[in-house]
Amino acid sequence: MSGLRQDDIALAGEYVLGTLPGTERQAAVRRIATDPDFAREVARWESRFDPLADEVTPVAPPGRVWGGVETRVFGRPERTGAGLWRWLAGASGLSVAFLAALLTLGEPILPARGPLLVSDMVSQDGAVRLAALYDSETGEMRVSMGGDAPAPGHDFELWVIAGNAAPISLGVMPRQGKAAMPIPEAIRPMLADATLAITEEPLGGAPEGVATGPLVAKAALRRI
Structure with missing residues (x-):
């Protein structure tokens, strides 16, 4: 049983609902990364609300109208791309905690010409x-x-699993923070219907590129 106070439990719920103001949201993001009890409470709140997203059919707006939507609804796009992520939350049903994690990547995300795929592993x-x-x-x-x-003496390693094929390593993950990974061209076509998984492997990654450690988390890649 967690040692969280009722105020902390309510805070986790407000975080998932997206009602926290900017400074409090940033503090909550930092707390998720450092407080396992709070992170688990956020995950519990997400599990309660995620089924609601299944009842919403995502509708992607035509690319030509994106600029007008961004400006009229959120004002001029900020450097962080926060307006885009607010739109993505409504259009795709992605969790607020997941979008907050993506914002920590720290680069502006502009409308892409090709599909974007996302995955939230907990x-x-x-x-x-x-x-x-x-x-x-x-x-x-x-x-x-x-x-x-x-x-x-261990690292987290990221894998892609396409159908019944054997997992393919995408590389060792940073212990904390962000990373950018170029995906080999031979693997790119597999990603559209794939699952990502994290395992805990010996330092430097799985021997001979074959997963040996326990599964930490997995989730499907979703198109947005």
Whole structure:
């Protein structure tokens, strides 16, 4: 049982609902990365609200109207691209916590010419979280790692699983923070219907490119 106070539980709920003002939201993002009990409570709130997103059919607006929507609804796009992420939350049903994690990547995200794929991986106990965004136009995947670090002498490794094929390593993850990963051209076509997974492997990655460690988290890539 967590030692969170009722105020902390309510704070986690407000975070997931997206009602916290900017400074409090930033503090909550930092707390998710450092407080496992709070991260688990956020995950519990998300599990309560996520089924509601299943009842919403995503509708992608034509690219030609994006500029007008961004300006009229959110004002001029800021350097952080926060307006875009607010739009993505409404259009795709992605969790607020996941979008906040993506914002920590720290680069403006502009409307892409090709599909964007996203994945939100959270361990069962809520202690490890990884947000991933793949841009099919550039072939680059950006990831943001938060929560607990791997055990001493180990690394987290990211894998892509397409159908019944064997997992393919995408590389060792940063222990905390962000990274940009160019995806090999041979792997890119697999991503549209793939699942991402994190395992805990020996330092430097799995021997001979074959997963040996325990599964930490997994989630499907979703198109937005």
